[in-house]
Amino acid sequence: MAKHPVMFEIDWNACIKCGACVAVCPLEAGFISAFDTIAVDKPCDVVCLACEKVCPVTAIRHSDA
Amino acid sequence: MSRSSDYDLVVIGSGPAGATTARYAAENGLRVLLVDKKQELGAPIQCSGAVSAHALSDVEVMPESEFVLTPIYGFIVYDEAGNPVYLDYRELKPDVYADAPLGYVVDRRRFDRALLSMAEDSGVESWLKTEALGVDRISPDLLEVRLRRLGQEVSVRTRILAGADGVQSQVGKWFGLATHIKLSELASCLQYVVDGVETEGLLEIMTGHAIAPGGYAWIFPKQNKHAEVGLGVIRTMTDDDAHAYLEKLIKDSFLSDRLKDLRVLEIQGGGVPLAAPLKQQYSDNMLLVGDAARHVNPITGGGIHTALRCGAIAGRFIADVIRGGNTPDEQCMSAYQQRWSEELGESMWRLYRRKREIFRQRDIDRRNQMLFETLSHYFSPESEYRKI
Numbered sequence: 001m002a003k004h005p006v007m008f009e010i011d012w013n014a015c016i017k018c019g020a021c022v023a024v025c026p027l028e029a030g031f032i033s034a035f036d037t038i039a040v041d042k043p044c045d046v047v048c049l050a051c052e053k054v055c056p057v058t059a060i061r062h063s064d065a
Numbered sequence: 066m067s068r069s070s071d072y073d074l075v076v077i078g079s080g081p082a083g084a085t086t087a088r089y090a091a092e093n094g095l096r097v098l099l100v101d102k103k104q105e106l107g108a109p110i111q112c113s114g115a116v117s118a119h120a121l122s123d124v125e126v127m128p129e130s131e132f133v134l135t136p137i138y139g140f141i142v143y144d145e146a147g148n149p150v151y152l153d154y155r156e157l158k159p160d161v162y163a164d165a166p167l168g169y170v171v172d173r174r175r176f177d178r179a180l181l182s183m184a185e186d187s188g189v190e191s192w193l194k195t196e197a198l199g200v201d202r203i204s205p206d207l208l209e210v211r212l213r214r215l216g217q218e219v220s221v222r223t224r225i226l227a228g229a230d231g232v233q234s235q236v237g238k239w240f241g242l243a244t245h246i247k248l249s250e251l252a253s254c255l256q257y258v259v260d261g262v263e264t265e266g267l268l269e270i271m272t273g274h275a276i277a278p279g280g281y282a283w284i285f286p287k288q289n290k291h292a293e294v295g296l297g298v299i300r301t302m303t304d305d306d307a308h309a310y311l312e313k314l315i316k317d318s319f320l321s322d323r324l325k326d327l328r329v330l331e332i333q334g335g336g337v338p339l340a341a342p343l344k345q346q347y348s349d350n351m352l353l354v355g356d357a358a359r360h361v362n363p364i365t366g367g368g369i370h371t372a373l374r375c376g377a378i379a380g381r382f383i384a385d386v387i388r389g390g391n392t393p394d395e396q397c398m399s400a401y402q403q404r405w406s407e408e409l410g411e412s413m414w415r416l417y418r419r420k421r422e423i424f425r426q427r428d429i430d431r432r433n434q435m436l437f438e439t440l441s442h443y444f445s446p447e448s449e450y451r452k453i
């Protein structure tokens with residue numbers, strides 16, 4: 001069953017701008033924000049959630065797109 | 066050719082890998098542009114800054130007081146219960162290390178800036194606040210790189226592009242390489258720079274699944290009695306994040322008593338690839354270097370030395386290609402990876418296989434033992450790996 005696309009939301013207060021979420025992201029180039037994180041302005045349809053897991057401070061959450 | 070190249074080489078990212086690639090290419094006569102999106106290199110810090118003395122001398126960098134925070138004389142490796150192995154080179158090899166340090170802890174802001182400055186001295190042109198956005202191929206011998214420089218879109222033409230854009234690398238993806246790192250191979254790291262923790266010129270490494278599953282914890286000395294206390298975990302091996310493990314290390318571990326007066330001065334983190342080097346680190350007119358190519362020691366997570374070494378290899382290689390009048394197609398660029406393999410890639414692969422053997426071990430006590438022994442041996446004078 002295809003997964004529902006999700007939008008990510010980042011707790012900018014907790015985020016340490018380390019880029020680990022971008023490093024594990026299997027999407028094509030460009031799924032990034034201006035702050036060295038995964039994109040928060042477009043949906044992700046892979047939904048592996050590796051980005052949420054790798055975050056050292058658990059600053060990433062998602063909801064249905 | 067409609068318009069000729071502006072540069073022989075454009076390097077994306079001015080960390081240790083990019084600045085060194087650019088410097089060696091320019092020293093060998095190339096026209097080089099080095100771009101970095103940051104306004105201040107090395108910041109926010111995502112690194113503990115431990116680097117060996119020979120890593121610096123290998124690439125002709127002097128250990129300047131501008132960036133050296135403190136000299137390092139050896140290691141202490143602890144097992145999960147807190148039993149230490151001391152590897153103090155002042156005692157193990159007093160003839161060499163009584164006065165000369167084994168390595169340093171550097172301030173990455175100052176270090177990266179010093180490397181940029183050396184590159185500029187060699188003739189590299191550098192643009193900060195310049196983000197690389199993408200690339201188009203104009204001809205087999207020419208790329209157009211799209212940049213945003215202080216808010217303005219600009220493009221430059223180059224014959225070769227080096228992607229030194231770190232762990233979150235996008236450049237490889239532009240060329241169709243699958244560069245993302247598996248969750249099971251990216252250590253999720255957090256460290257505090259602290260006050261109130263005594264150290265003795267040694268890098269301290271704490272092993273054990275209960276302390277840092279899939280990785281290890283560390284205490285590194287810094288200047289003015291400051292220290293770094295941090296750890297990296299592999300999130301496929303635990304439900305808790307690095308932050309939770311770091312708090313546990315401080316409040317509830319064999320170190321708690323020593324860490325009880327700690328005051329946090331800075332909070333830093335990042336991802337460290339404990340992964341195999343990228344199987345293909347080049348494409349037409351392009352090569353990857355440093356974290357972008359996963360040139361990181363998969364046992365220690367150290368990537369400064371490998372970034373510097375690989376930068377020197379890449380810079381010299383690109384100079385040979387351009388000066389030899391070759392078209393930098395994939396075939397031609399593959400010789401870069403060949404050179405890298407011969408110089409250090411093979412030992413990195415051996416370390417990776419060892420790492421995999423450790424973490425595939427299902428019996429946790431046995432795994433803890435294997436990691437403790439491997440790290441103790443790795444940092445000992447008998448290690449066959451001391452060069453990387």
Ligand SMILES: Cc1cc2nc3c(=O)[nH]c(=O)nc-3n(C[C@H](O)[C@H](O)[C@H](O)COP(=O)(O)OP(=O)(O)OC[C@H]3O[C@@H](n4cnc5c(N)ncnc54)[C@H](O)[C@@H]3O)c2cc1C
Pocket residue numbers: 077078079080081082083100101102103106107111112113114115116195196197198229230231232235254255256295333334335336337354355356357361366367368369370372
């Ligand atoms: C918590 C932590 C502790 C560590 N401790 C150590 C240690 O003690 N010793 C050690 O040897 N290694 C350590 N490492 C690893 C080390 O930091 C890296 O391996 C090293 O920084 C890699 O260097 P690099 O030049 O490849 O990449 P980086 O240093 O990451 O540099 C990449 C540069 O590229 C720039 N960039 C990225 N994308 C773009 C773009 N699109 N356009 C323009 N510029 C761009 C970035 O701004 C950055 O300046 C640690 C890592 C972490 C996370």
